[in-house]
Ligand SMILES: [Zn+2]
């Protein structure tokens with residue numbers, strides 16, 4: 001997509017982008033993940049980009065097309081055709097039109113020309129057409145009568161139809177890791193969850209903690225209803241990591257940790273959260289409660305030796321090296337110990353200044 005930077009409140013010539021704009025609001029309702037960001041936009045720099053994408057501009061541009069659909073029959077025809085012939089969802093069809101618009105509009109801006117609706121609609125008729133093999137001196141297939149090289153030759157990429165056009169793609173980190181497979185809808189909740197995670201990070205980096213808390217809680221609410229709560233634990237974990245980094249959210253951290261501990265059926269996950277919580281308590285000076293958390297964990301999950309290593313780590317961080325060494329030397333004598341725990345325990349012993357060559361090494 002053409003990189004066009006538009007600052008907040010900037011007027012796009014004849015295209016209205018006001019808060020009460022009909023098209024804008026329609027699209028904002030389709031992209032609820034952006035609502036809180038939009039409401040708090042005054043906290044952020046003029047040019048708001050997240051991993052190279054301006055989410056508000058995304059909504060604005062789609063909103064312009066939405067307005068065109070209400071008033072321009074030529075655009076409406078293309079929109080219907082894309083849905084019927086290319087099997088696109090309404091959102092994707094509109095976004096494919098938006099891609100051409102963005103390119104067309106940036107040319108208009110650069111060349112200081114008025115926006116020519118007829119040329120625009122002619123170009124839209126080429127969406128889905130492969131123009132990459134055309135001869136530059138051919139007549140342009142859009143029907144303008146001009147040579148291709150002087151008309152639509154730079155639009156080849158904008159004419160490519162994508163079923164996921166119009167998704168809010170702000171990064172791949174918490175819910176989406178690669179190009180998503182088997183998802184056909186650009187408004188699939190998984191995209192919204194990932195986008196909110198990225199938006200929360202952006203808010204955090206601009207010291208808007210209230211905004212980030214709000215957005216992460218929106219994710220929790222959505223995750224709990226989507227696909228039987230499949231992503232619920234993920235959403236809680238994101239929130240816990242966030243709270244952990246901000247002292248004013250200490251109580252929230254403890255509350256959210258307890259909630260996740262009660263929520264998860266995955267023993268290892270549960271144990272990890274309990275360790276995190278105990279380490280957090282120790283860091284806050286409450287070593288006694290931290291130790292109780294660990295002791296209870298060893299009773300309820302005796303076979304997870306890694307938690308004993310984490311206990312030793314917590315002790316050493318809190319200036320109790322002798323106790324840590326005792327825990328570790330006991331740990332490495334356990335026959336059933338897993339390789340990872342064994343390796344980490346040895347490494348920590350060495351860091352603590354213990355000569356490990358004399359110790360039993362049963363692996
Ligand atoms: Zn053309």
Ligand SMILES: [Zn+2]
Nearest residue numbers: 062166167168
């Ligand atoms: Zn969109």
